[in-house]
Amino acid sequence: MATVSVSATDEGSGVDRIEFAEGDGAFQPYTAPVMVHQVGQHTIRYRAVDKAGNVSEVKSVDFTVVAPPTDDSTPPETSATVSGEKDPSGAYIGMATVTITASDTGSGVNRIDYALGQGEFQPYTGPVMVHDAGAHTVRFRAADKAGNVSAVKSVDFRVVVPPAEDTLPR
Structure with missing residues (x-):
C-alpha cells in the first residue's frame, strides 16, 4: 500500500x-x-x-x-452470479447482470478481470450488464497480491428481447 x-x-x-x-x-x-x-x-x-x-x-x-513478502502460493477463489428477470425457459428478459466476486485468505485480492465471450480481459469494476439478445459467456479470473492468478471460469446465459406490450383496447 x-x-x-x-x-x-x-x-x-x-x-x-x-x-x-x-x-x-x-x-x-x-x-x-x-x-x-x-x-x-x-x-x-x-x-x-x-x-x-x-x-x-x-x-x-x-x-x-509491490506485493508484501509472502509464502502465499494459492490463487484467489472466484465466483459469478447472473441475475435479472427470467422467462419460463430460464432466459433473461431484456438484460442480465453478472456480478463477480473473489476472495483470498493469503495476501488478499489484487484485481478481478472479466471478458465478454472471447474478447480481451478488462478490469472488473462493478456488475456487468448485458443487453444484447442471444447466448452469452462471461469469463473471469482474479489475481492476489502475491501474483497468483486463478484459473479462468465462465458463466453462460441467454438474453431475449422483452415481449411487445399489448396496446389493444380491451
Missing part, C-alpha cells in the same frame, strides 16, 4: 481547494491522503485552485506498489 499526501499554499487570496486524479482519470476533490492498495505502477496528478480562481500547474508523482 502507498499513501499520497498533498498540500498547497497561496500568498495571495489563499488556497480554495486541492484536486487530484489517479492516472488519466478525472480530477476530484482532495480531502484526505490518497491510499493506493493495488499492486503495480501508479500516477497521481494534483493541482490547487486559489480563491481568485487561479489554477496551479498540474504536477504528478509516479510510484510502484
Whole structure:
C-alpha cells in the first residue's frame, strides 16, 4: 500500500481547494491522503485552485506498489452470479447482470478481470450488464497480491428481447 499526501499554499487570496486524479482519470476533490492498495505502477496528478480562481500547474508523482513478502502460493477463489428477470425457459428478459466476486485468505485480492465471450480481459469494476439478445459467456479470473492468478471460469446465459406490450383496447 502507498499513501499520497498533498498540500498547497497561496500568498495571495489563499488556497480554495486541492484536486487530484489517479492516472488519466478525472480530477476530484482532495480531502484526505490518497491510499493506493493495488499492486503495480501508479500516477497521481494534483493541482490547487486559489480563491481568485487561479489554477496551479498540474504536477504528478509516479510510484510502484509491490506485493508484501509472502509464502502465499494459492490463487484467489472466484465466483459469478447472473441475475435479472427470467422467462419460463430460464432466459433473461431484456438484460442480465453478472456480478463477480473473489476472495483470498493469503495476501488478499489484487484485481478481478472479466471478458465478454472471447474478447480481451478488462478490469472488473462493478456488475456487468448485458443487453444484447442471444447466448452469452462471461469469463473471469482474479489475481492476489502475491501474483497468483486463478484459473479462468465462465458463466453462460441467454438474453431475449422483452415481449411487445399489448396496446389493444380491451
